[in-house]
Amino acid sequence: MTAYAIPPIDPLRISFSAAHGTMTPEGPLLTRRMSDVAGLFADEDARRRAADGDDPVVYTVAASPVPEAAGELPQSLTTILPGAVSGEFHMTKGHMHPDPQGEIYLGLSGRGGVLMYDGTRTEWIEMEPGMIGYIPPGWAHRSVNVGDEPYRFLAVYPGSAGHDYGWVVEHGMGRRVYRDGASYTLAPFSAAG
Numbered sequence: 001m002t003a004y005a006i007p008p009i010d011p012l013r014i015s016f017s018a019a020h021g022t023m024t025p026e027g028p029l030l031t032r033r034m035s036d037v038a039g040l041f042a043d044e045d046a047r048r049r050a051a052d053g054d055d056p057v058v059y060t061v062a063a064s065p066v067p068e069a070a071g072e073l074p075q076s077l078t079t080i081l082p083g084a085v086s087g088e089f090h091m092t093k094g095h096m097h098p099d100p101q102g103e104i105y106l107g108l109s110g111r112g113g114v115l116m117y118d119g120t121r122t123e124w125i126e127m128e129p130g131m132i133g134y135i136p137p138g139w140a141h142r143s144v145n146v147g148d149e150p151y152r153f154l155a156v157y158p159g160s161a162g163h164d165y166g167w168v169v170e171h172g173m174g175r176r177v178y179r180d181g182a183s184y185t186l187a188p189f190s191a192a193g
């Protein structure tokens with residue numbers, strides 16, 4: 001199956017591969033390449049050059065068939081490929097839940113983090129295999145790969161939470177995450193340009 005199931009759905013046994021980022025049974029698979037993330041990185045010219053070049057995959061999201069519908073608890077595996085644009089690490093677009101509800105991430109492989117922003121305060125949670133990152137209601141969230149291998153995590157979230165990407169475009173995310181030697185540093189947020 002490569003689509004969400006239609007409620008009401010039966011109880012499901014879902015297996016996932018931390019090594020391959022797949023779910024069985026499968027739901028929708030989303031692939032975001034450099035050409036899909038205009039305006040995401042601070043250095044938009046460098047992003048455009050990468051998109052016009054080999055247009056690398058920035059991240060994929062493999063969902064189970066559990067639908068994004070009220071009352072359901074969908075899950076997905078996100079894999080952020082290693083890399084950076086002018087030193088700024090690969091990341092997800094980031095969004096706010098228009099229906100303010102929490103979400104959990106479970107780190108599966110690689111090194112990453114969750115950047116959260118509520119419009120005033122910024123929080124950063126380092127993620128690694130075996131770590132749960134909790135995103136409370138009212139916090140926009142973006143995941144970042146700060147390592148040199150794919151960073152993968154399981155997300156579980158309320159099906160009616162929704163994805164508001166416009167909020168992040170309007171308010172930013174508080175910080176940007178840059179390579180700093182073998183580690184990383186959080187810099188003040190700047191608009192893409």
Ligand SMILES: O=P(O)(O)OC[C@H]1O[C@](O)(CO)[C@@H](O)[C@@H]1O
Pocket residue numbers: 061075076077078092093094095103141142143155157163
């Ligand atoms: O929707 P974005 O910000 O591109 O990021 C994808 C993330 O959002 C989710 O779809 C749900 O929060 C996750 O499965 C995934 O990690």
